[in-house]
Structures are given as C-alpha cells and as structure tokens.
Amino acid sequence: MTVRTRFAPSPTGYLHIGGARTALFSWLYARKHGGTFILRIEDTDLERSTTESVNAILEGMTWLGLEYDEGPFRQTERFDRYEQVKQQMLAEGKAYRCYCSKERLEQLREGQMARKEKPRYDGRCRHLTAPPAGAGANINEYVVRFKNPEEGAVVVEDQVRGRVVFQNSELDDLIIARSDGTPTYNFTVVVDDLDMRVTHVIRGDDHLNNTPRQINILKALGAAPPVYAHVPMILGEDGKRLSKRHGAVSVMQFREEGYLPEAVLNYLARLGWSHGDQEIFSVDEMIALFDIPDINNSASSINPGKLLWLNQHYIKSNDPAHVAHHLSWHIGQIGLDPAAGPPLVEVVLALRERAKTLKEMAEQAIYFYRDVAGYDAAAAKHLTEGIAAPLSGLRERLVGLPEWSDAVIHQAVVDVAESFALKLGKLAQPLRVAVTGGTVSPPIDVTLRLLGRERTVQRIDRALDYLRSRVPAGG
DSSP, X not given: OOOEEEEOOOSSSOOBHHHHHHHHXXXXXXXXXXXXXXXXXXXXXXXXXXXXXXXXXXXXXXXXXXXXXXXXEEGGGOHHHHHHHHHHHXXXXXEEEEOOOHHHHHHHXXXXXXXXXXXXXXXXXXXXXXXXXXXXXXXXXXXXXXXXXXXXXXXXXXXXXXXEEEEGGGOOOOEEEOXXXXXXXXXXXXXXXXXXXXXXEEEEGGGGGGHHHHHHHHHHTTOOOOEEEEEOOEEOTXXXXXXXXXXXXXXXXXXXXXXXXXXXXXXXXXXXXXXXXXXXOOHHHHHHHOOGGGBOSSOEEOOHHHHXXXXXXXXXXXXXXXXXXXXXXXXXXXXXXXXXXXXXXXHHHXXXXXXXXXXXXXXXXXXXXXXXXXXXXXXXXXXXXXXXXXXXXXXXXXXXXXXXXXXXXXXXXXXXXXXXXXXXXXXXXXXXXXXXXXXXXXXXXXXXXXXXXXXXXXXXXXXXXXXXXXXXXXX
16 A cells, blocks of 8 residues: 555645645655545635645645645635535435525524433435425535435544544534535545545544545545544643734744754654654654654643754754755845845855854844944954054055965964954954944854955945044044
C-alpha cells in the first residue's frame, strides 16, 4: 500500500499553528514512507471562504517548505462529482429525501432538550417512498439525509487515541445535501478521501465525532476506511484553548516576528510528538524518526520561550546564506535596501551571536544601510571634547590604510589609542558611537569593515562636526 495523506484546511482565515502542525505531521508521514501528500481546500462554506484565505494558506505552506505532491484541489470544483454520488446513494436506498420543515425540526429539538435528550433527527422521512401528503408547494423543498445504520457500533482504531467505540443508535441520519443542493462537510470529505485514495487521515481531535459518520458513509459506498489519527489540540500557556490573546497563532505571524521556518517546524513537531529527550531536529531527522504512534494523546501547551531558543539556535547554526535569504525580507520591511550596504551574509555572520530573531537582527543592522540620524543621550556621552583629537588622528590613519581588513583596521585602532595613551575601549566605544549612532555593535574592526572605508570616514567626520558644534565660540 502506498501511503497517501492529505491536509484539508477550510479557507476561512489564515493558516493557524494547529493546522500547520496537522499539515506537518501528514507531510512527515508521507515523506517517511515515500508516499504522497495531498492539499485539498475545503471551500464549500461559500459565505466564509475567501480567495485571500486560500492565498494565506498557500503562502504559509510555501514558507514552511511543506510542498504538496497533488493539488490544491478545491471542493467547489467537484460539485458534479458530489451530485453523482448523492444520486447513486438515493438510487440504492442509502440516502433519502427529508421534507421536514425548519419549524418542525426546531420544535423537535426543543422538545428533546426539554426532556434532556440528545438532539437528533427522529427519522420521520426515512422510509418514505414519495413526498408526504400535504407537502404542496414544498414538494421540491427537501434535504438529503444519509440512512445511518440503526444498530451495531462503529469501532475507530485510532492511532493516537486508541480504540473508540460509537453506537449507531447515538448517530442520527445526517444531512449530506442542503435544500439548495450544496453538499455538506461530512459528505464531501468522504467522497474526496475515497476518490483521492487517502490511506491515512491525521487531523485534530475536534473531528473525532465526525469519524463514525464518515466511516458509515464510506462503508455504504463499499469502501474501506482510511487509518485515522486524531491529534489533541494545542493549548495556551494558561492551559486554555489557543487564541489570539496568547500571541502568534498564524504561521505568517511567526515570520513577521522574525522566526526561521525550520525553527517553527521543529517547534510544531515537538508540540505533541517526541523522540526520547531530543529537542532539536533537522527536517531530515524528523522525516526519519516521525511515527504516528509517537504522537502524544494529551494536549500540548505553547512555550514561546522554547521557540525563541530554537530560533536562536538555527540563526547561529544554519548556513549564513540561508539565514540571509530570510533576513532580506525583514530588511525590506523596515524600509532598507539590502543593496545599499554590505552583503547580508556578512551581516548575518557579524550579528548572529546576539540576535534571537531576524526582526531583531534587521533592526540591529540599520546603521549598515542607513546614515546615522543622531546620537541618543546614552551614546552622546561617549562623544566628549577630549576624544576629538584621537578620533581625528584615527580618521587620518584609516584613510591611508593599505587594505580594509579586520586585522589591519584593528591594529590601526590599537596604534592610535596607544599614541594618545588611551586604553583600547576608550577609543573603540566613541568610535562605535560615531559610526553606528549607538553603543552596541559587533567588534569594532568587523563593524568598520562592513561599513566600508568611505562610509566610516564620513561618519567620523560627522561625529567631529558634532563635537565642534558643542564647543562654545572662542572656547
């Protein structure tokens, strides 16, 4: 059997982290077994589904690197197929037309709830062979219901939850087509999984109660059900259902906050799956080690601190060119042109030890791509009248350097500091303020090399002008 998994989001919003984790688990399982990963857009909710949401889902999966082998299939493009299967089931007596009015169904529901019974359809139209008498003008107003077995049980051998048994007597005859002819969720899912030959369904455990209904429809169509694995939901740090109040819940929000996709993948994998005590997994390791039975059967809680730790690890250990590729977007987001400064790979090498996110790294790199606008109070205190002469002397030394390398720059700063009887830091820190506008940067020789000789000298000149402006006339 060739493994075929699917990710089937509803396009009613962004790709949230619960959906992304489901997609990841399905993708990993398919990749592990040389199978096929299918993307299906379940867009039959015409009122809530939007093109923007479809694009957001595709963008999120692309950013994470979860490439699909087939699709994206859209349910709205398969209505003819659903109609064909519905008519087949009607003809075989496995489904029936229900003419009950909304008013009758509401009265039925209210009565059941008043008696503290589980609300369910009472099967009034189940055995009709023609529209009921008195239907009159409503003869064409009907829904189509699946004729669910009335006896026996549905046993779900869930790969995460274990054996779960549902009594057919607790399942009513669900609607598979609305009065306007549009198919319903549980029906389209079954037809799609059947046609797409899905072998393993990995999804959130909020779908567990749909599973016995879907299994019964599959059996009515003469098909064997796929293997099911229902994954517990993700909770907030407070143990409550994850929501916007817990911070980032959209995959692309993680991108905006400066996380690398592999850090997010690693983080999502560990939200409900484990392999011993290992915390850091490359994508190849996840593919090799992942297995459905290793998914935890209890809910996992988000841990922003762990994600930040993972992100910093990947920033420091990944190929600098890969990190630079993702950093470029953040540089652009804050209005900088990556071509207006040093190569981003060099910036990554200089800043990766001190940046926890790419957004943070981009902000730390501003002075490499934009002129210093001024000096804040904390920085300006290093630009004292007494540093003017050493800075001026260093400027002349830098202009005449035979090459612009870390070692040569470093030696120049050391020599000038010694000539003015200064400790290295007493010159290096004012120099840092002069060229960056702040008090924090990579080692001063690295900083100057990345800025380039011309920009370095211009900024020292600006600092010297600033110092002159502070000296009273005639002073």
